[in-house]
Amino acid sequence: MKVYITSVFVDDQAKALQFYTEVLGFEKKEDVPLGEARWLTVTSPQQPEGPELLLEPDSHPAVRPFKDALVADGIPFASFAVDDVAAEFRRLTDLGVRFTQEPLRMGPVTTAVFDDTCGNLIQLAAQ
Template sequence: MRINITSVFVDDQAKALAFYTDVLGFQKKHDVPVGGARWLTVVSPEHPEGTELLLEPDGHPAVKPYKDALVADGIPAASFAVDDVQAEHRRLTALGVRFTQDPLTMGPVTTAVLDDTCGNLIQLTQAE
């Protein structure tokens, strides 16, 4: 068994696609119209056949309160592994990304948390 697809709820799929590809560096994998939304996934360019991230529309009534509560409590909706959190923090900050937590080392892990502009906090993690 393996994880094939995971998702983050986004308030605007086009904006999310631009952020996750143009800023974070993921690649679009699938973009299929589904009614008024899209089945829209991105993947790591390092693992194009790996786990897909679905940019899921947040139209369900339960989603907004859920997302708002996570953000209010500083809880990331997803975590992405990076080789160097400090370098990613510098790169993304230069691109205008807002971080809610600057790089912080906690034992064998360094993390940082960013705002994805689509209603989510995303954690970057570097294992030592």
Template sequence: MKIELTSILVDDQEKALRFYTEVLGFQKKHDVPMGEARWLTVVSPESPDGVQLVLEPSGHPAAKPFKDALVADGIPFTAFVVDDVAAEHARLKDLGVQFTQEPVEMGPVVTAVFDDTCGNLIQIQNMA
């Protein structure tokens, strides 16, 4: 058993695709029309055949209260690993990304948290 797909609930798939590709630097892997929504995935350019992130529409009635509760409590929906949190934080801030947590050392891990503009907080992290 292995993980090939993981999902994030997004308010707007097109907006999410722009943010996750143009700002974060992921690459579009699949974009298949499925009625009102799309099967839309992105991958890391460092691992184009690796784990795909599904930009899943958050239309289910439970999605909004769930996402709102996570954001209200400052809890990231997911985390991405970067080589250098401080450098990635600076790069993303220069692109206008809003951070809810600046880089913080937590023992052997450095983390920062940003708003993905699609209803989620996302953590970036690396081992110190």
């Protein structure tokens, strides 16, 4: 068993696509119209055939209170692996990304947490 698709709930798919591709560096994989929404996925350029991240609309009534509670408690919704958290922190900060946690070493792992502009906190992690 392996991960095929996982989701991040977003408040605006167009804004999310721009942020996840132009700022974070993911590449658009699928973009299929589904009425008012789209089946919209991105992948890592290092793993174009790897797991897909679905930029899923947060329109279900249960999603927004869940997202708001996570953000209020400072809990990241997803975690992305990077080679160097400090370098990625500098790169993203230079692009205007707002971090809620600067790089922090916790044993063998370094993490940082940023706001994805779509209602989520996302963690960067490196060993």
